Amino acid sequence: MEQYRADVAHIGKSVIIKGELSGSEDLYLDGEVEGNIDLVSHSLVIGPNGRVRANVKAKDVLIHGKVDGNVVGLEKVELKKSAVLNGDIFTQRIVIEDGAFFKGSIDIRKTEPKPAQAHGAPAAPASPVAPSLPLGGAAEKK
Amino acid sequence: MGFFRNIFGPGSKPDAAPAELPRLTRRSTGFHQFVRVILRPDGQTVLDLGPTSAANITYLTGLGHRTYNEDILAAANSGRFALPGAEPDGPRFDVERFLAEDLQYAPETFDAVIMWDVCDYLPEEMVKPTVERIYRIAKPEAALLAFFHSREAGADAPHYRYHIKDENTLELQTGAPFPLQRTFQNRHIEKLFQNFTAIKFFLGKENISEVLLVR
Numbered sequence: 192m193e194q195y196r197a198d199v200a201h202i203g204k205s206v207i208i209k210g211e212l213s214g215s216e217d218l219y220l221d222g223e224v225e226g227n228i229d230l231v232s233h234s235l236v237i238g239p240n241g242r243v244r245a246n247v248k249a250k251d252v253l254i255h256g257k258v259d260g261n262v263v264g265l266e267k268v269e270l271k272k273s274a275v276l277n278g279d280i281f282t283q284r285i286v287i288e289d290g291a292f293f294k295g296s297i298d299i300r301k302t303e304p305k306p307a308q309a310h311g312a313p314a315a316p317a318s319p320v321a322p323s324l325p326l327g328g329a330a331e332k333k
Numbered sequence: 334m335g336f337f338r339n340i341f342g343p344g345s346k347p348d349a350a351p352a353e354l355p356r357l358t359r360r361s362t363g364f365h366q367f368v369r370v371i372l373r374p375d376g377q378t379v380l381d382l383g384p385t386s387a388a389n390i391t392y393l394t395g396l397g398h399r400t401y402n403e404d405i406l407a408a409a410n411s412g413r414f415a416l417p418g419a420e421p422d423g424p425r426f427d428v429e430r431f432l433a434e435d436l437q438y439a440p441e442t443f444d445a446v447i448m449w450d451v452c453d454y455l456p457e458e459m460v461k462p463t464v465e466r467i468y469r470i471a472k473p474e475a476a477l478l479a480f481f482h483s484r485e486a487g488a489d490a491p492h493y494r495y496h497i498k499d500e501n502t503l504e505l506q507t508g509a510p511f512p513l514q515r516t517f518q519n520r521h522i523e524k525l526f527q528n529f530t531a532i533k534f535f536l537g538k539e540n541i542s543e544v545l546l547v548r
Contacts, residue, residue, distance in 0.1 A: 270385075285394075287387040296401040299394040 204240035212245075221256070231265065239273055246278075261295075356496065356504040363478055363535040363543025368500045370445070370476040370545075372396065377444035380470075382406075382451050384508060388496040389447075401443070405463065406454050406492070408435045410511055428462050436463065438470040446471055449495045450480040450541070452525070454511040461525065468528050468548060475548040477529070484516045486540035 199217045202208070206222035213229040220228075221238030228235065228247045235249035241256030252264040254274040262268055264282035272290035279295045287293065371377050377398040381389050384404045393400040408414075414431045416424060446467055452460055471477065482490050494508040517525070519534060522544060526532060531547035 285387075285390065287385060287390065289387070291385055292404070292407075293385040294403050296399055297390055297394060298399050 199236075204238070218249075237274075252282075356506050357493075358498065359503050359505060359538055360501055361503045361537065361543060363480070363537065363545055364497070364503060365501050366533070366535070366545050367445070367447070367476055367478040371398065378442060379445045379447065380438075380443045381447045383447065383449045384494050386494065386496045388498065388504070392497040392499075398444075401438075403435065405435055406451055406511055407509065409455055409459055410509070424458055426456050426458055428459055431459060432462055432466055436466045436470065440469050441472045443471050443475055445476045446478070448477060448479040450482065450493070452479060452517065453482050453490075453513055453515065454492055455514065457514060464525055465528075471548040473548055474530075477526075477546040477548065479522075479544045479546065480537065481517050481522060481542045481544065482513060483540045483542060486513070486516065488513055490540075 199219050200214065202218065202220045202222045202224075204221040208222065208224045208226070210226045211229070212224055212226060215230075215233065217234040217236075218230055219236045219238060220243070221240045223242040223244075225244045227245050228243065228249070230249040232250050234251040234253070235247065236253045237243055237247075237256045237258060239255040241254075241258075243256070243258045244260060245258075246260045246263075247258065248263040248265075250265045251267045251269070252262050253269045253271070254262070254276060255271045256273070257275040259277045261278045262276065262280050262282075264280070264285075266282070267284045267286065268280050268282040269286040270276060270288060270291035270293060272288040274288075274291040274293075276292070277294045280293075280297045281300060282297075283300065285297060285299070371379065374397075377396075378401070379393050379398045380401045380403065381393070382403055382405050383389070384407065385402055390400055390402070409426075409431060413434075414426045414428070416427055419425045448467070452464070455463060467477065480495075490513045492508045492511040492513075493505040496504040496506060498504050519542070522534075522542075523532060526544075526546050529546040529548055533545045535543040535545070537543045
């Protein structure tokens with residue numbers, strides 16, 4: 192588990208946010224968010240108590256808690272062993288610890304993806320496959 | 334029982350300290366043939382029905398494919414679909430709800446599906462509807478890889494997670510303690526997948542048959 196850092200904005204586990212969450216600094220989220228999270232050029236850590244029902248977009252996304260929604264990590268997405276993710280992942284690089292639960296698709300891309308609909312929508316058509324991707328991304332096992 | 338019993342012993346639980354158990358390595362002709370089918374320059378859409386595996390995601394995305402992951406055994410055995418007060422001879426699971434919540438994709442979404450040995454561990458009444466759903470969400474000419482235990486594997490054959498090591502080799506890691514529900518004979522497998530246009534059997538090791546199908 193990540194050490195608490197005083198220089199990172201922190202949302203505690205008793206906090207519930209409904210709506211748009213955006214910012215220009217790194218964020219540690221251990222509460223609940225329903226809506227959207229947008230930290231385009233910063234890092235987001237979803238703590239073990241974090242419960243997110245939202246589409247998430249950040250430079251790096253590290254998940255200990257539960258997310259229902261699509262996750263865009265412009266550089267990296269990391270699922271720790273306690274992570275539960277129901278949604279699609281778009282990123283350049285992914286790290287998944289043994290024990291993490293993931294239901295959805297993974298699209299490794301070099302460029303920023305277009306927004307996609309949540310995975311859970313009934314019979315939603317899959318997002319189109321990017322044509323002929325010479326992919327340089329990689330998933331890693333920790 | 335053979336191989337598995339030799340490794341774990343007759344009284345051992347398959348979920349006992351899985352992290353401490355070494356992964357077993359198995360050469361897989363069926364997987365090798367499956368990879369040959371999905372090796373295309375255009376990105377394919379591949380559905381992996383096993384537990385989340387970083388190795389599988391690495392391998393499949395490394396081929397340029399978009400990977401979907403859905404652990405349907407975990408879903409089926411989650412208890413969410415068990416019918417309360419079910420009669421001994423009646424339906425035990427709400428299959429309709431299971432398929433309303435899982436394997437929810439548009440028709441003809443996938444170029445390839447990896448089932449692993451899901452059919453052997455799914456509750457009986459979920460098997461046929463699941464295969465029918467997979468047929469519906471697979472594209473025409475999609476490839477499907479499935480493994481089946483032979484009768485010699487024994488009733489207590491442990492459930493394994495499959496990790497792709499390379500195009501010829503799989504690693505097996507002890508998975509959740511799902512009981513083996515049945516073993517299929519080849520004619521049962523042919524009947525179960527009768528809508529598929531082609532089926533090819535490979536005799537795998539350790540009492541496993543590997544089956545490559547074409548939708």
